[in-house]
Amino acid sequence: MSSDVVVGSRVAVVGGGVVGLSAAWLAASSGFAVTLVDPCPARGGASWVAGGMLAPVTEAWPGEEAVLALGSDSLARWPDFAARLRADSGADPGLDEAGTLVVAVDGADAEVLRVLADHLAGLGRAVRSLTGRELRRLEPGLGPSVRCGLDVPGDLAVDNRALLTALLAACERRGVRFDRRRVASVDTGRVHLDDGSTVDTDVVVVCAGAWSGSLHPALAGLIRPVKGEILRLRARRGALPPPSRTVRALVEGRPAYLVPRRDGLVLGATQYEAGFDADVTVGGVRDLLRDAERVMPGLAEYALDEAVTGFRAGSPDNLPLIGEVAPGVLVAAGHHRNGLLLAPVTAEAVLAMLRGDVPPESARVADPARLAAVSR
């Protein structure tokens, strides 16, 4: 970042999902004059449709140790982030600290969990293995098909919609200005809008998720949409209550997750490389419901309230891009499956860069410069 960016400077944040709102909130709280540009802040994009898992450990996989380290740092920031947000917004951001179970249905699924448990133990993050019976004692709604699993109490969840509502309120209280026009592109000192006009600014922060790649030439080819279909189910009168913890499952090799909400649960998610195809497919919904019923048979009594598609912002190495890509142009995007998890550390990193401070050490791996060869 150029050293002439000082508190009081104008900052245009492009994108009103969890990352953009969090960055705007912290920047405005620190004295920057922030304009957030998004036609539908807090309502569109992946943040709105997400399940809300804050789950670096249960998302971990061999070869992705940097993702785990970054996620773990951000998770450690979550309780303070939520407490501060609650105080600033007057709204409950919906942090759920009940923990996570990962369960397996067939023998191959159990073997995958064993590999995950060994990998985590090798990193000094031992998790507890449980039998099917032990799992059912913790979560009586789990069905007889569940044969074994892992208890990961440190992986948390958040009600993403409560969070977005709280962030919007906190931004408003801190004086963030909202510009509800559509963005065409950005460059140094300017946000170009679809209507041909511009927003002049000192710094631009691109937080437009899967759409970020088209906004500045330095981001072309670095961020792509990764389609996911996700369902919201409501517990009807007489139905079994939702699980008290997040339940992640492998069902004959297919992953699914059930993230509890006050009145039901979020069931996700498919994952395809299908560009911006927003259709919810019959096959996607069928697979999610069939697999979830194997895990929790009582779900058949639930109401299906919502079936939607979201677009994760994929990057070439599954790490986000957080840093400067041109003079006065920052990016904070490419969070793939972990936007909600990584919001606190991302917002802190953006704030540090705006101030000319050193970003959190864990965020160094997200420096977009690492991908320069890919974008050429």
Ligand code: GLY
């Ligand atoms: N974070 C879970 C997902 O992307 O489906």
